[in-house]
Amino acid sequence: MTTLHTLPWLRTADELHCSVAALVELLGGHAEAASGLADEQFGVQRVARGASLLHEGAPAHAVYVVQSGSFKCVKTAEDGYEHVLGFAWRRDLLGYDGLAGAHYAFSEVALEDSRVVVLPLTGLDALRRRVPELDAALQAKLARQLALAGDIAEVMAAVAADVRLARFLVKLAARMAERGESARRLLLRMNRRDIANHLGLAHETISRSFGELVEAGWLRVNNRDVQILDPEGLRQCARCTRGVADETPLRCAA
């Protein structure tokens, strides 16, 4: 895998802790106001590639915020088939379903070596009351996750395989842009099988659909390096509720 790009977060070995202010900022809230309020430090946990940060069904005792790296959110069926519910990157919240207090509903598996800030549930309520900025930030994140859940349903609602993939890529690009990264060049951290399980398709179909999107001229694909050549075209393809990317009037060859 391309773990080549992983350099940036080996920041001075290990500051394996994170202040409340830094956390609020990581969550996208207003950190300034919160800076003086609490001087607790949260722990930071490393998760090796392929390791699972939390296990479906296990009792919940913390929520996590991704500091670096990426995760896939997985729900494993009894027959071993694992459905990939979504992916998470820096600033995303993990284990939020554990806020219900009982058990985690999903597993979170690291796609690369990653780090997360640990927010133990014990005392979290009290801290939220003491630091309204943290409360607001968590609240907003939670609502955001809800909206994302709607997105995945939207993606899977597409009938045609290539439209599903197009939607997936569009959403992905949007999230990347939101995160300040390039929306034109996606360096996928997950393999085809993960994407397939996410979209409810066979991984062979993913491969073929990539091919179709490339042929249509929307993309250039090199393994996990995806360049979006024509964002508007891709979006248009993603819009198709029913028909495939058939009405492509232009194909150099044809």
Place this chain on the structure above:
Amino acid sequence: MTTLHTLPWLRTADELHCSVAALVELLGGHAEAASGLADEQFGVQRVARGASLLHEGAPAHAVYVVQSGSFKCVKTAEDGYEHVLGFAWRRDLLGYDGLAGAHYAFSEVALEDSRVVVLPLTGLDALRRRVPELDAALQAKLARQLALAGDIAEVMAAVAADVRLARFLVKLAARMAERGESARRLLLRMNRRDIANHLGLAHETISRSFGELVEAGWLRVNNRDVQILDPEGLRQCARCTRGVADETPLRCAA
């Protein structure tokens, strides 16, 4: 669209309000402790069948708790196709995605004449701080919704149409039981097309899949009246990640 039914949220002025204690109880929290704390009354709004309580894209100014009736949560594509993200009944939270502060991400359309408790966002934070029981109840509900979002992904992950339908029914029955209603007899409030749009299938396929589940002996279906004859069998069918309900060894006729 059928805005025919929109006549009245003819507010016949009955109990169109709801105390904080009653709200907490409705949400499933511990109401006793909260009973004395705040005597605010929340408004109750009637929504006629077919009318939409809130509109995708509209600025969010409240969240709602279903008091009676039922809703479908809808995301409308630009081409008019509407994807049904889920359904909501009594005790369920609506407009939760508006907690992000900006705009609603989905629409909520009443499947029958319904009533909701209105929680204006203005002052909600303050109230939550004053009434921890309310805060906890809302928090729990939110986490619950997140877990539900995972469920819908799980349902749609099933490949075979009848398995999807079986999963849908199993989840539905579970939610009904959770709500104290019968898990054996489901009186569907939504039509086949809504189910189809929810599961990402054609409505004809839903019809056929119902037929298959009936033939297999799991169900008895009479229009929207669904009796689950063999819950365990249905669950087993729902488990199939791949194969259809083929291994049914018994079919009277055959």
Place this chain on the structure above:
DNA sequence: CGCGCGGTTGACAATGATCAAAAAAGGTGG
């Protein structure tokens, strides 16, 4: 009474899953 909506059924074409196999990329140890 007739109209429209919701539901069911049939026939046909097409999309995607499955099986199979090979090519490419990444990783490991000499």
Place this chain on the structure above:
DNA sequence: CCACCTTTTTTGATCATTGTCAACCGCGCG
């Protein structure tokens, strides 16, 4: 640096499932 192995990705061929089109029925409503 190279050989070797595993994992990932791609491609091909076949077949089943499901979407689509179309017709029909039952029912409630105007």
